Amino acid sequence: MRVWKTFGRRGWDLGRSMDKITLSYGSGGVLTHKLVTEVFAAAFKNEYLDELDDSAIFDLGKGTYAYTTDSYVIDPIFFPGGDIGKLAVCGTMNDLASCAAEPKFLTAGFILEEGFAFRDLEKIVLSMAKEAKTQRVKIVAGDTKVVPRGKTDKVFINTSGIGTVQKRLAASMIKPGDMVLINGPIAQHGLSILLSREKFNYHAAIKSDCNSLWCIVKLLLQNCIDVHFMRDATRGGVSAATNEIADLCGYSLILEEKRIPVTAPCRNLADILGLELLDIANEGKMLFFVSARDSAKALRLLKSSRLGKEAAIIGSVLKEKNGRVYLKTILGGEKALSSPLTEPIPRIC
Known part of the structure; x- marks a missing residue:
């Protein structure tokens, strides 16, 4: 989760059409x-939570810190490119990174189903340890609960993280003319999970983009790139993330479909299944809002890194102040790009 991962503040009057929580309430969309x-923000209202950012930002002593938490219920727990353990570490570190915070410490909580295989648990824990060590982050506390068979699904993980903020960012810093960059192809994670879960007979393998992104954020910050805002495009994909940002900053955005990087296997599979690529989750893609004068340099830096070789400038911020997102299609027309109402592929994180 972010401080709370949410769509924004636009406040559609959809009403409560039902009395019970449905899967759509976990989609990352409306x-x-x-x-x-x-429910949550109204009850827990405070100046940190009100920002609805990826992490809570606070000053303590002489330092500025970011604090975030996230829970992982992905199915399947092992998938091409990762597993629930690696995802739990990368996902929480990316929520810190999107706030320009260098990840330092994590905690981990496990809810285990009775009968879950020890070898699978050990594999997951070792994966978490490997990723944390690679990123020079320490897992310093945790908790474990075991519930009766059938009362959960194998293993659920919660991770919380603390990082040191290197630069203060805010949606209010976004300005007309800013360019929108992404560090690589979209939809790989969600489609990888779909193939793994449904066992489709598809001609090409699709690997999740699950990765820790602090290295590319650090690269831009160390080179004094004028970054105004960042957000990782997870649940709800680029559609949800950009709509959320437009709502927070108040300006409209325009994205260019032809500039958004997509691999051929992902594009073809989405076409076959009738899925909107921009709505599909990522776990290794960051959106950067950068001043126009620094955008070309930022792109060069991203392309020089392992996780940004296919980076692209995919859009810009408009002068229009109505907090909407538009998509310039490959055919040259324009259409409104809305946040997804539901998650096309549930339990992807």
């Missing part, structure tokens, strides 16, 4: 926004 703002 209904998630309603759940977060009308």
Whole structure:
């Protein structure tokens, strides 16, 4: 989760059409926004939570810190490119990184189903340890609960993280003319999970993009790139992330479909299944809002890194102040790009 991962503050009056929570409330889209703002944020209201950012930012002593938490219920727990353990470490570190915070410490909580295989648990824990060590982050505390068979699904993990903020960013810093960059092809994670879960007979393998992104954030910050805002495009994909940002900053955005990087296997599979690529989750893609004068340099830096070789400038911020997102299609037309109402592929993180 972010401080709370939500769509934004636009406040669609959808009403509560049902009395029970449905899967759509966990989609990262419009209904998630309603759940977060009308239930959790309303009850827990404070100046840190009100920002609805990827992490809570606070000053303590002489330092500025970011604190975030996230829970992982992915199915399957092992997938091409990662597993629930690696995802739990990378996902929480990326929420810190999107706030320009260098990840330092994590905690981990496990809910285990009775009968879950020890060898699978050990594999997951070792994967977490490997990723944390690679990123020079320490897992310093944790908790474990075991519930009866059938009361959960194998293993659920919660991770929380603390990082040191290197630069203060805010949606309010976004300005007309800013360029929108992404560090690589979209939709790989969600489609990888779909193939792994449904066992489709598809001609090409699709590997999740699950990765820790602090290295590319650090690269831009160390080179004094004028970054105004960042967000990782996870649940709800680029559609949800950009709509959320437009709502927070108040300006409209325009994205260019032809500039958004997509691999051929992902594009073809999405076409076959009738899925919107921009709505599909990523776990290794960051959106950067950078001043126009620094955008070309930022792109060169991203392309010089392992996780940014296929980076692209995919859009810009408009002068229009109505907080909407537009997509310039490959055919040259324009259309509104909305946040997804539901998650096309549930349990992807």
